[in-house]
Amino acid sequence: MTWFEPDDAPWQYVSRTLIYARLITMALWWGIPLIGLIVLGALTSPWVWAGAGALLIAMIWSAWVIVRQVTAHAWAEREDDLVVKRGRILRTVTVVPYGRMQYVEVESGPLARAFGIARVQLHTASPGTDANIAGVPEAEAARLRDRLTSRGEAQLAGL
Amino acid sequence: MTGEPEAADTGALERSVPAARRTVYRAPRDWHRLHPISPLLGGWAVLGVVGSVMLYNYAPSWSGPDEYAVEIAHALTNSIGWFALGAFVILGVTIGFGYLQWRVNQYRLGDEAVHQRKGIVFRQQRQARLDRLQAVDVVQPLLARIFGFAVLRIEVAGGENSGIALEYLRLGDAEAMRNELLALAAGVKRAKAAGEEATVDAVAAQARRPGQAADAGVAYAGEASLRDIAGMPEGEAETPAAPEREVYAVPLSRLALSIVLSGPFLFIVAVPALVGIAVLALPLDLGDILAVTVGASLFTVLPAAFALLGFFWSRVNSGFGFKAALSADGIRLRHGALETRRQTVPPGRVQAVRFHQTLLWRRKDWWRVTINVAGYQDDQENVSTLLPVGSRQDALTALWLVLPDLGDPDPAGTVSTALSGSGDEHGFIPSPKRARLFDPLQWRQRGVRATDRALLIRRGRLSREMFVVPHERTQSLQLQQGVLQRRRGLATFVVHSTNGPVKPVAEHLDVDDALALLDSQAQRAAEGRRRQTPEQWMSAVGIRD
Structure with missing residues (x-):
């Protein structure tokens, strides 16, 4: 299926460790109710385990979605703009010109720090610009931020 | 119409002479x-509280108040x-x-920005940079209008x-400050573009230099606002408004x-009409219906009525005397029934x-x-109206x-094609027939076209819509x-634009x-950004050659 391919810069895919980070977050969110259901099933009737089973299936499915999502998440630095693609079910490609970036934000939570990855978020004057690159290796994120900032300054145009 | 700009010119010049003696x-x-x-x-909001206490006190029992x-x-x-x-307390x-609050609320014009500080418990410091100025509005709410005061909003x-x-x-002060800020902002921008020192003092000094103003373009069409203020002792001159020409x-x-021909109005008319038909067609007793209507608490019907009135009110207020x-200085828009608003949007904003x-x-073919x-917010539909109808x-x-x-x-x-055409006429890229599944009605109307300077997007069959985004504003x-x-x-x-309707x-x-559109549009936007200047806007609309 045809989809956007930048012609002058290669896609740079995000770090695979993002998969583990997201899986752990997901497991924490769903795992506690799962354990709760299993305990409840052991105390009352085994029928409750059916619910636990359904939950488990949902977890496996979302794990699969996470893997697919992360492997589809990439960015490309072109001459005038940054291209971010993401998503498998709802695919999006966002093109953000360097001259339009108001500021670049790098953030990483405790889990992301443990895995050595960070999220790079681009801000333009539009609230609609949804351009963030999750799961960039920390060193690369700092380099990316500096590169984006310097390019933004070079090409900055007024609103 | 054509005589007006000249008249404004001479009027402004005449005013500037005695201006030195007036309180300015x-x-x-x-x-x-x-x-x-x-x-x-x-x-005055306190009056509202007193009023509502009175309302509840004298409300008749059938209206069903709390x-x-x-x-x-x-x-x-x-x-x-x-x-x-x-009430007194x-x-x-x-x-x-x-x-x-008034005591701590202070403002000043700094070197590059307007500064404001306010707040008793939570101190706030704000600054509005002149080179980032998007619009300056003079707003007069009803009470302020009666007494000749105004709010100056700098976006x-x-x-x-x-x-x-x-x-x-004071209204006059607000207008004078608006004129001054707009003139300074334009001067700061030009100085920045020319690589000179872009502070308020530098711009004013630049304007003060005789001979410089004429060729450097500091002067606006004929009569220079900045030149005038700079030539007079500080604190005595007033920046006159740039001459304007009414367009529509x-x-x-x-x-x-246009309000009669709107959905909410039809709704209001349609409800009694439908009830009337129901009464005639079905064996219903009119008395029963009246009893039900009156019996329903007035205090529950009122909010709904107010919501409708609010819609009409905002339409009237944003379109009244438009x-x-x-x-x-840019585009000037003025409108408002009780609360009047004078907006100035500088070129290319x-x-x-x-x-x-x-x-x-x-x-009627109305649009x-x-x-x-x-700078204007999403919910301020009435400030974002360029033409109400x-x-x-x-x-x-x-x-x-x-x-x-x-x-x-x-x-x-x-x-015109973009407004009411369909298909691929005039070089529009239409939606393919495959889009019927999602758009049974309007797939023919959907279309996109890029000109050299802007992108046009058309859609809608029953209710028509068209977007124009200048490439350099993407x-x-x-x-x-x-x-x-x-x-x-x-x-x-x-296309992501700034916050707005x-x-x-x-x-x-x-x-x-x-x-293909994504690629070409990214390229066109890059080209547009390279060539954008406000001066082009001025020469294109015939203010400067």
Whole structure:
């Protein structure tokens, strides 16, 4: 299926460790109710385990979605703009010109720090610009931020 | 019409001579308080509380007010002395608090920005950079208008609540400060573009140098605002408004008819009509219906009625006496029934334009034009209106105001096709037939076209819509494709603009067209950014050659 391919810069895919980070977050969110259901099933009737089973299936499915999502998440630095693609079910490609970036934000939570990855978020004057690159290796994120900032300054145009 | 600019010129020149002797206003360079009357103008909300207590007290029982509230109201008014005292205390506290706020609310014109500091408990410091100025509005709420005061709102690019509001100044002071800020902002911008020192003092000094002003373009059409103020002793001269030329106005009759031809109005008319038909057609007793209507608590019907009234009110208020004019400072819009608003949007500050025509307006071929201006917020529909209602010709004029050069050999024909055409005529990229699944009605109307200077997006069959985004104003671009769209080989193309009522999007394009559009549009936006200057806008609308 045809989809956007930048012609002058290669896609740079995000770090695979993002998969583990997201899986752990997901497991924490769903795992506690799962354990709760299993305990409840052991105390009352085994029928409750059916619910636990359904939950488990949902977890496996979302794990699969996470893997697919992360492997589809990439960015490309072109001459005038940054291209971010993401998503498998709802695919999006966002093109953000360097001259339009108001500021670049790098953030990483405790889990992301443990895995050595960070999220790079681009801000333009539009609230609609949804351009963030999750799961960039920390060193690369700092380099990316500096590169984006310097390019933004070079090409900055007024609103 | 043609004689007006000259008349304004000479009028301004004549005014500037005695201006030195009149009490005039200039933006203060040191911290300065607002007008001392401000706390009184803001404290009138207390009257609303007193009014609602009275309303509950005298509300007849059939109107079904909240019993608890009635009891409180009775208790309050039974001891009329206590009530009066209470109202007095509340009023006093409000005004006293307002006074304290007024004392700490100060503003000044700095080297590159207007600064404001305010707040008793939470201190706030704000600045509006002149080179980031997006719009300057002079607003007069009813009470302020009666007494000749106004709020000066300075909008800058910078997200939620980033602007500065000076409440209240004398109307004349507010207008003088607006003129001064606009002139300074234009001067700062030019100085920056020329690589010179871009501070307020430098700009004023530049304007003061004789001979320099004429060729450096510091002077506006003929009569220079900055030159005038700079040539006179500080604190004595007033910056005159740049001369303006009225471009279009909305007569009251058209506004009234446009409101009659709106959905909510039809709804109001239709409900009694439907009830009438039901009474005639079915064996219903009119008395029963009346009893039910009156029996339903008035206090529950009222909010719904108020919501409808609110819609009408905002339409009336944003369209009443609407006038659009052109000046060297930018586009001037004025409107308002009780609360009047005079907006000035400097050249090239309009980020996106939307044309809208409901089904009811089609026979008249009326259009409503709204714009995105950075700094104005999403919910302020009435400040983002460029044309509340107008003919196709007016709508084309409105577009010409904000985008004088569409980059097309036949702009009128192209825009007309964009407004009401369909399919691929005039070089539009239409949605393919495969889009019928998502758009059974309007797939033929959907279309996109890029001219040299702007992107046009058309959609809507019953209610028609058209977006115009100048290439250099594109913030970012996005392509979206859901699972169903992928099956059908379609994609949605989104243009991100600044916050505002205009959200341009072209849905369900052919995926190959969308991909090509994304690439070419990114390129055009880059080219547009390289060549944008406000001076081009001025020469294109005939203010400067």
